[in-house]
Amino acid sequence: MDGLTEAKLRALAGARSFDRGLGYLDAVTGVEVGDAWVTATVHGTQRYKVELALDEPGGLVSECDCPYGLEGNFCKHLVALGLTLLARRESLPRQRRAAQNRAQDLDAWLSGLSGEELLALVRDQVAEDRQLRRRLELRAASARGDLAGVRARVRELLDIGPFAQYGYVEYADARAYSDQAGQAVSAITALTASGRADDAIALAREAMQLLAEAVESIDDSDGGLGQAGAALADAHHEACRAARPDPEELARWLVGHVLGDADDLTDIDPLDYEDVLGDRGMTVLRELAVGAWRRNRTGWAEKYLMERLAKAGGAVDTLVAVHAADLAPDGRTHLVIARELDLAGRPGQALEWAERGIRDARDLAAVDIALVDHLSDRYTRVGRLPDAVALRRHHFGARRTLLTYRQLRAAALAADCWQDERERALALLRADAEQRQEGWGSGPVLIDALLDEKDVDAAWRAATETGADEQQWLTLADQARGHRPADALGIYLRLAEPLTRQTGNTAYEQLVSLLLSIRDCHRRRGTLDEFTTYITALRTAQRRKRNLMRLMDQHGL
Known part of the structure; x- marks a missing residue:
C-alpha cells in the first residue's frame, strides 16, 4: 500500500x-x-x-x-x-x-472436513455454479480418457447459440462467450499435461475452425476472442512439441491453416514449429509454400508466407522474386526490394531497383515519396549529386508543394547549383499562382516558398499580385513588421475585425494575439496614442465578453 x-x-x-x-x-x-x-x-x-x-x-x-x-x-x-x-x-x-x-x-x-463432507460441499457448489460445473466436467472427461466427452464439452463451450440473438452475439455478451472459449482452451491444454498431446492436437485444430466460424457472428470489440485464439495457437504448439507428430503431415496442415481463414484469429507462424518439423518437415513446408504462391502470386497470405520463409533462410533472390511478381504502380514495392538488397550487401542492384521504380511509375506525382527520398539519398551517398538534383527537380515539377521545394533546394545547395534551380522553380510556382482561382482554400505555394526563405519583400509583392490566404498574410505580417510596421498593421487590423464578432475562448485567444501584434506595430511607428484609442473603443464594444476582458487584462491590454 x-x-x-x-x-x-x-x-x-x-x-x-x-x-x-x-x-x-x-x-x-x-x-x-x-x-x-x-x-x-x-x-x-x-x-x-x-x-x-x-x-x-x-x-x-x-x-x-x-x-x-x-x-x-x-x-x-x-x-x-x-x-x-x-x-x-x-x-x-x-x-x-x-x-x-x-x-x-x-x-x-x-x-x-472429511472426504465425504468436502465432496458434499463441492456437489453443492456444482449445482449452483454452471461455470464451475462445466470446468469440472471437462476435467473429469479428460481424467477418464473420454475424448468424445471432452470434444462434446469443447463444442458446447464454443457454440454461440446460447449468447446469440438472431444469430449474432452482441457486445454485451461477447465477454461471457470469450470466457467460455478460454475454458475450452484450458481443457485442451490439460490434455497435453495429462500425456494425451495427440488428442490435444486434433481437438485444438477442430476448435480453431469453430472459433473462426464463430468470430464472424460476434462483436469482439474488446479483443477477448482474439486472446482466446492466440491461447489456442499456443496450446496447439505446446501439444505438437510434446507429441512430435509426423513432420510432413504437420507441414501440410500449417500451410493449409496459414492460407485459410482461421489464421486471422490464431496468427500462427509456421517458423515457430521449425524444431518440431525438422529438416524433412521444413523441406515439405517450403515446397508447399512455393506451390501455393505460384498458383496465386498476388495473394496476400501466400506472399507473406513466402516472405517469412525467404527471410528466415536468407534467400534474398527468392524474396525479390516474390515482391517482383506483384509490383505496385507507385513504386513502393520497388523500394521494399531495394531495401532488402541493401541489407544483403548488394547496393548496385538495390540502386537499379529504386531507379526502376521511378521509371515504371505512371504518374510521378503519385509515386511513393519514400522511394524518391531513398533514391535521392543513395545518389548523394555515392557522389551523384547532379542525379539527385534532377530527381528532385522532376518530382517538384510533378508535385509542386513546399516540401518538394525544400527538398529540391537541399539537393541543389549540396550540388552548388541552387540559384539556377531556384529561378526555374519559382517560375513554375509563379505560373501556378497566376492560374489560381479565387476562393480556393489554400494560398499559393509561391508565397509559402518565399516566406520559407524569409524573402519578405518578394513574398509581399507576390501576395499583392496573386493573393494569399489568411495564414500566409499573418506569417507575412509577422516577418515584415520589423521594417514595414505600417503594412503589417493593416494586415493585423483586417484579421482582427472578424474575430471581434465571434465568441469562445479559441477566438478570444486569437484576437488577443493579434492585439499584441497591433500594439507592437504602433510602438514601432511611435503611434501608441492611436493604439490606446483603438483598444479603449474595442473594450467598450466587447465589455460583455468576460473571458475576453479577463484575457486582455492578463496581457495588459
Whole structure:
C-alpha cells in the first residue's frame, strides 16, 4: 500500500485518464478488500470489474475489463478505485488483516472436513455454479480418457447459440462467450499435461475452425476472442512439441491453416514449429509454400508466407522474386526490394531497383515519396549529386508543394547549383499562382516558398499580385513588421475585425494575439496614442465578453 499514491496513479494513467477518473469516484461500488488485492465494480458505459494487486514486487498490478483496460492500460476506472482506496487509507490495513484472518479460518475449516463432507460441499457448489460445473466436467472427461466427452464439452463451450440473438452475439455478451472459449482452451491444454498431446492436437485444430466460424457472428470489440485464439495457437504448439507428430503431415496442415481463414484469429507462424518439423518437415513446408504462391502470386497470405520463409533462410533472390511478381504502380514495392538488397550487401542492384521504380511509375506525382527520398539519398551517398538534383527537380515539377521545394533546394545547395534551380522553380510556382482561382482554400505555394526563405519583400509583392490566404498574410505580417510596421498593421487590423464578432475562448485567444501584434506595430511607428484609442473603443464594444476582458487584462491590454 505504500506504493499507492495520487502521484503514482497520475503517472500510471497519464493526465487525461487521471482527470477522467476523478469523475468516477461516485461510480465505485462493491469494494472488496483481500490480503494483497482489492476488487470493485465501476459503473461507466457498462459495469466494469476492476482489481488492484497491492505490494507486488514489480509495482502496482492492475486489471480492468473495459476496452481500454484490456489493452493493458491503466484506465480511468482503475484511477477511481485507486483514489477510493487512498480516501480509506486509515482503515485499509485493518481490512486487509481481517481478510487474511478469514482466509486462514477458511483454510483451517476446509482442512478439518472429511472426504465425504468436502465432496458434499463441492456437489453443492456444482449445482449452483454452471461455470464451475462445466470446468469440472471437462476435467473429469479428460481424467477418464473420454475424448468424445471432452470434444462434446469443447463444442458446447464454443457454440454461440446460447449468447446469440438472431444469430449474432452482441457486445454485451461477447465477454461471457470469450470466457467460455478460454475454458475450452484450458481443457485442451490439460490434455497435453495429462500425456494425451495427440488428442490435444486434433481437438485444438477442430476448435480453431469453430472459433473462426464463430468470430464472424460476434462483436469482439474488446479483443477477448482474439486472446482466446492466440491461447489456442499456443496450446496447439505446446501439444505438437510434446507429441512430435509426423513432420510432413504437420507441414501440410500449417500451410493449409496459414492460407485459410482461421489464421486471422490464431496468427500462427509456421517458423515457430521449425524444431518440431525438422529438416524433412521444413523441406515439405517450403515446397508447399512455393506451390501455393505460384498458383496465386498476388495473394496476400501466400506472399507473406513466402516472405517469412525467404527471410528466415536468407534467400534474398527468392524474396525479390516474390515482391517482383506483384509490383505496385507507385513504386513502393520497388523500394521494399531495394531495401532488402541493401541489407544483403548488394547496393548496385538495390540502386537499379529504386531507379526502376521511378521509371515504371505512371504518374510521378503519385509515386511513393519514400522511394524518391531513398533514391535521392543513395545518389548523394555515392557522389551523384547532379542525379539527385534532377530527381528532385522532376518530382517538384510533378508535385509542386513546399516540401518538394525544400527538398529540391537541399539537393541543389549540396550540388552548388541552387540559384539556377531556384529561378526555374519559382517560375513554375509563379505560373501556378497566376492560374489560381479565387476562393480556393489554400494560398499559393509561391508565397509559402518565399516566406520559407524569409524573402519578405518578394513574398509581399507576390501576395499583392496573386493573393494569399489568411495564414500566409499573418506569417507575412509577422516577418515584415520589423521594417514595414505600417503594412503589417493593416494586415493585423483586417484579421482582427472578424474575430471581434465571434465568441469562445479559441477566438478570444486569437484576437488577443493579434492585439499584441497591433500594439507592437504602433510602438514601432511611435503611434501608441492611436493604439490606446483603438483598444479603449474595442473594450467598450466587447465589455460583455468576460473571458475576453479577463484575457486582455492578463496581457495588459
